[in-house]
Amino acid sequence: xxxxxxxxxxxxxxxxxxxxxxxxxxxxxxxxxxxxxxxxxxxxxxxxxxxxxxxxxxxxxxxxxx
Amino acid sequence: xxxxxxxxxxxxxxxxxxxxxxxxxxxxxxxxxxxxxxxxxxxxxxxxxxxxxxxxxxxxxxxxxxxxxxxxxxxxxxxxxxxxxxxxxxxxxxxxxxxxxxxxxxxxxxxxxxxxxxxxxxxxxxxxxxxxxxxxxxxxxxxxxxxxxxxxxxxxxxxxxxxxxxxxxxxxxxxxxxxxxxxxxxxxxxxxxxxxxxxxxxxxxxxxxxxxxxxxxxxxxxxxxxxxxxxxxxxxxxxxxxxxxxxxxxxxxxxxxxxxxxxxxxxxxxxxxxxxxxxxxxxxxxxxxxxxxxxxxxxxxxxxxxxxxxxxxxxxxxxxxxxxxxxxxxxxxxx
Numbered sequence: 263x264x265x266x267x268x269x270x271x272x273x274x275x276x277x278x279x280x281x282x283x284x285x286x287x288x289x290x291x292x293x294x295x296x297x298x299x300x301x302x303x304x305x306x307x308x309x310x311x312x313x314x315x316x317x318x319x320x321x322x323x324x325x326x327x328x
Numbered sequence: 329x330x331x332x333x334x335x336x337x338x339x340x341x342x343x344x345x346x347x348x349x350x351x352x353x354x355x356x357x358x359x360x361x362x363x364x365x366x367x368x369x370x371x372x373x374x375x376x377x378x379x380x381x382x383x384x385x386x387x388x389x390x391x392x393x394x395x396x397x398x399x400x401x402x403x404x405x406x407x408x409x410x411x412x413x414x415x416x417x418x419x420x421x422x423x424x425x426x427x428x429x430x431x432x433x434x435x436x437x438x439x440x441x442x443x444x445x446x447x448x449x450x451x452x453x454x455x456x457x458x459x460x461x462x463x464x465x466x467x468x469x470x471x472x473x474x475x476x477x478x479x480x481x482x483x484x485x486x487x488x489x490x491x492x493x494x495x496x497x498x499x500x501x502x503x504x505x506x507x508x509x510x511x512x513x514x515x516x517x518x519x520x521x522x523x524x525x526x527x528x529x530x531x532x533x534x535x536x537x538x539x540x541x542x543x544x545x546x547x548x549x550x551x552x553x554x555x556x557x558x559x560x561x562x563x564x565x566x567x568x569x570x571x572x573x574x575x576x577x578x579x580x581x582x583x584x585x586x587x588x589x590x591x592x593x594x595x596x597x598x599x600x601x602x603x604x605x606x607x608x609x610x611x612x613x614x615x616x617x618x619x620x621x622x623x624x625x626x627x628x629x630x631x632x633x634x635x636x637x638x639x640x641x642x643x644x645x646x647x648x649x650x651x652x653x654x655x656x657x658x659x660x661x662x663x
Binding site for chain 2: 276279280282283286287289293294296297300301304306
């Protein structure tokens with residue numbers, strides 16, 4: 263029974279975190295969308311050039327090297 | 329995560345900034361000299377001499393061409409990063425507590441101190457990102473802080489807003505073109521000074537650190553409080569780590585404010601919190617006095633802290649740091 267209580271408590275925490283993470287990601291998505299719109303309005307490319315370059319570099323990097 | 333100690337400053341540190349690519353670290357201290365160091369090995373590359381008082385603040389533009397500093401000698405200065413030459417000196421009636429370039433480097437703000445007969449202001453200069461160019465003598469615009477002086481300020485995404493933290497614990501949002509105050513929100517406890525304000529990489533949100541022992545994550549667009557990180561010590565500085573969803577907080581009670589002097593009692597540790605879940609994850613010890621400033625590598629590879637003890641400690645993150653993940657984050661990564 264103790265184990266059952268522990269498991270359900272852990273389950274509740276994980277559920278809670280899942281919700282918090284989803285909320286955060288949803289907020290980020292909406293902000294990024296607004297930012298793209300603002301950039302377009304100002305005549306800028308939708309994503310900054312260097313960010314696009316960084317993303318490419320990261321994709322090639324693979325595993326973290328110490 | 330063995331730190332590198334940067335030795336060169338003779339007084340307490342006031343601010344640390346990384347260059348945009350993360351290769352260089354700029355630091356200011358009460359010893360009147362700004363320093364530049366290599367992030368990789370902690371070697372000092374050069375110094376910037378000229379100020380006649382304690383330096384409070386430093387920033388570097390995104391192309392690492394121009395350095396800006398502000399000091400107790402009532403001046404803000406612009407420097408050639410490479411040669412160390414002072415390119416421009418702007419004089420104010422009071423000390424300059426904070427400087428920051430807009431993300432494109434074409435504007436610089438300077439927060440001035442309040443003193444008998446002078447209200448605190450935020451002066452905004454147009455900047456030409458060119459060491460040969462003649463810079464303007466006067467600000468394009470000056471925002472006067474009638475209610476409560478600004479202690480820190482910065483530029484939001486696309487230079488759209490100027491966001492300022494105040495002595496009374498509030499945060500303001502100004503239209504960066506007109507200087508009109510659009511919002512003012514009491515984000516921290518009343519009369520608990522905002523000591524730092526640092527941006528997320530895309531400048532759509534920021535973190536504020538306050539004397540009220542909390543740091544808060546705040547949206548630039550509407551000043552909505554997104555997250556709160558409570559601690560047990562007054563906070564001087566906070567930053568948001570790229571790559572991992574963490575925030576790093578620095579603070580500690582000054583020796584004169586605590587009855588015992590052990591470093592444990594003073595709580596001189598950098599604290600890591602999970603940005604999204606608001607839990608404390610770990611602490612890094614090392615300083616012998618309060619942490620006055622923390623700054624993170626722009627690509628999230630490490631961080632630096634500057635202490636009241638006069639040291640800068642640079643930490644390069646190692647593998648366990650990058651591997652650390654909550655179960656729900658792992659789940660999400662698999663999706």
